[in-house]
Amino acid sequence: MSTETHATPQVSAVRDAATPRPRWQVIVFRPETVTFLLLIIAIIVASNLSPFFANFSFILESSTYYSEYSIVALVLTMVIISGEIDLSPASTMALTACTFAASYQAGVPIPAAMVLAVIAGGLLGAFNGLMVIVFQLPSIIVTIGTLTLYRGLAQVLAGDKSIGKFPTWFVGLDYRELLGIPVPVLIFVGASIVLGLIVGMTIFGRQIYQIGTSEVAARHAGIRVRAIKMGLFILMGLTSAVAGLMAASRLGSVRYDLATGGELQMVLMVMLGGTYIFGGRGTILGTFLASWLLVIIATGMTVANIVITSQLTVMGLLLIISIIATNAIYARNQR
Amino acid sequence: MNALSQSFGLLFRRREAGIFVMLVLFCIVVGIIQPRFASLETARIVALAIPLILVSAMGQMMVIVARHVDLSIGSILGFSAIVAGMIFRDHAELPIFVGVLAAIGLGAGLGLLNGLIVTIFKLPSIIVTLGTLSLYRGLLFLASDSRQVDPQYIPKPLIQMSQTSPIGGIPWIVIIAFAVALLTYFFLDHTRIGRQIYAIGSNPTAAPLRGIRVVPVTLLVFTISGALAGLAGIIYASRFGYVNPGITGVGFEFTVIAAVVIGGVSINGGVGTVLGTVLGVILLGAVNVALPILGVSAFWQDAIYGAVILVALLIDRSVRRRGLKSLVAGNRA
Numbered sequence: 001m002s003t004e005t006h007a008t009p010q011v012s013a014v015r016d017a018a019t020p021r022p023r024w025q026v027i028v029f030r031p032e033t034v035t036f037l038l039l040i041i042a043i044i045v046a047s048n049l050s051p052f053f054a055n056f057s058f059i060l061e062s063s064t065y066y067s068e069y070s071i072v073a074l075v076l077t078m079v080i081i082s083g084e085i086d087l088s089p090a091s092t093m094a095l096t097a098c099t100f101a102a103s104y105q106a107g108v109p110i111p112a113a114m115v116l117a118v119i120a121g122g123l124l125g126a127f128n129g130l131m132v133i134v135f136q137l138p139s140i141i142v143t144i145g146t147l148t149l150y151r152g153l154a155q156v157l158a159g160d161k162s163i164g165k166f167p168t169w170f171v172g173l174d175y176r177e178l179l180g181i182p183v184p185v186l187i188f189v190g191a192s193i194v195l196g197l198i199v200g201m202t203i204f205g206r207q208i209y210q211i212g213t214s215e216v217a218a219r220h221a222g223i224r225v226r227a228i229k230m231g232l233f234i235l236m237g238l239t240s241a242v243a244g245l246m247a248a249s250r251l252g253s254v255r256y257d258l259a260t261g262g263e264l265q266m267v268l269m270v271m272l273g274g275t276y277i278f279g280g281r282g283t284i285l286g287t288f289l290a291s292w293l294l295v296i297i298a299t300g301m302t303v304a305n306i307v308i309t310s311q312l313t314v315m316g317l318l319l320i321i322s323i324i325a326t327n328a329i330y331a332r333n334q335r
Numbered sequence: 336m337n338a339l340s341q342s343f344g345l346l347f348r349r350r351e352a353g354i355f356v357m358l359v360l361f362c363i364v365v366g367i368i369q370p371r372f373a374s375l376e377t378a379r380i381v382a383l384a385i386p387l388i389l390v391s392a393m394g395q396m397m398v399i400v401a402r403h404v405d406l407s408i409g410s411i412l413g414f415s416a417i418v419a420g421m422i423f424r425d426h427a428e429l430p431i432f433v434g435v436l437a438a439i440g441l442g443a444g445l446g447l448l449n450g451l452i453v454t455i456f457k458l459p460s461i462i463v464t465l466g467t468l469s470l471y472r473g474l475l476f477l478a479s480d481s482r483q484v485d486p487q488y489i490p491k492p493l494i495q496m497s498q499t500s501p502i503g504g505i506p507w508i509v510i511i512a513f514a515v516a517l518l519t520y521f522f523l524d525h526t527r528i529g530r531q532i533y534a535i536g537s538n539p540t541a542a543p544l545r546g547i548r549v550v551p552v553t554l555l556v557f558t559i560s561g562a563l564a565g566l567a568g569i570i571y572a573s574r575f576g577y578v579n580p581g582i583t584g585v586g587f588e589f590t591v592i593a594a595v596v597i598g599g600v601s602i603n604g605g606v607g608t609v610l611g612t613v614l615g616v617i618l619l620g621a622v623n624v625a626l627p628i629l630g631v632s633a634f635w636q637d638a639i640y641g642a643v644i645l646v647a648l649l650i651d652r653s654v655r656r657r658g659l660k661s662l663v664a665g666n667r668a
Binding site: 087131135136137138140141142143144145146147148149150151152153155156157160168256261263264267277278283289308310311313314315316317319320323327328 | 348404406452462475580581636
């Protein structure tokens, strides 16, 4: 929004508009800049911790685990910009992966089972959308309900055993490489570019910001708010299904507790990337940078022999600090 | 006569009546399908399943009435339980109440921290407590060195709280839980601050204009919620006889939220009673116990909790809309 006011500085208003802030301030005081600086600091600290870090392919390898969450976080960014939230994607990942595995076990060929899983993901997303848009319930509490429901259904579907024995061509997506880059990372980068262009460059993208800034104004401006929000929730489900399949391929087997607690990581990526929790602000670029930041931090901690369990502490702390910081930056810019 | 039927009508229009009818119907239906359910033994099992949820539900209910949500209570419960367990293990010479006080105090402190972050930075409580959910769980792993507190270290008198009874065969922990519920009722319905919590939840903008100091009241609500989660940690130790950093209280917040919303507490704040919440907790406990008796696999439990939250949201919405309609109709008349 602020860049647009700069394009037309001479506002002929009755009331004097505040003098626009200098351009360098607009560029520098952005949450994404903070994320970028943090990323650089993290890389410097981490490479001092371990010589492994100078090795770029090591980072790429370790990022395959996170790219599943990162892809979903990109779409979650759009959902949060539109003023809603979805806490159920990790459970959706588990349920779709279990749908895939259960139908494979029942004799469905792999490609058909994959299609089934993606359709299931779309339906689960549409169900979230139905509750939020048609029944007008707050998305935050609806998706807490579906977080529990979808995970529970995954448990019903798969029991407590892990379903595996997939054919070899399906397993090990994270070991496949194209141009020396693991496939999951390529998918993530590709999705970032496509979604980044859509959100930043298209009318549809601007409409998402408009909805998040003021839903009432958006409706009066003729934006099809309900359709767009529904579309975002369905896209969320579809993306989660793809991420679920990627996880199934990486792990080689599926259990109901796949991606447990993943919603925290996803929300953390979006918040670290400077998306405003109340909607209307945020970029795909921010989430993209934040995903790498998280990869570096997590791998750095693993390299430094910090146990997985205490990484929880760091993740929780980061989430709280990042919302406080983003909030502060936006409050400053609003003045 | 007329007045009597009117008050009966009022009684039945109350949400609690609906939950009570559901509870009775559920027990009758399950009792018919599987007569084994209709026994004193079942009642005992349900009664023992309730205290843990009931105590934390009282705190969560207050938080939700004030239009917030506390997702971190499962981690607070685990943290408090493990710290109490470590005191029991490493300082066996200290009296039991030291561990109990430490658990409640730690819970209150963690709850207060939630409240401080929410009120100072004006952030949505659900995201803040999602962060502290993870933060507190991580800290509890660090504090306990990822080690379980084994059954032999939990003091015998504490475990006996779940087994022995002062009167009528009702175990101590059940009595404690209902005492907490009674206190909560008096606090919410008969004290100034209690009523202010409802006022804040009904209309956070109007509340300060009425001279209510929103920040201290909100802080108090979060602190009480944390303290009760701490007490629930002690009940956990007493009931299960061990504390495990990776198990104790994980996912507990969803059970409690399910119980609270079944009890008719509106997620939009300002609406909800202790009686309704107690009935909601009992209903959830009864469902929990009925599932294995009916031969339904335990795997269904989480799915049912999730479905229950969604159904309760839909019911709450329709009740609210009906309330609005009757309000409009009343104004026209």
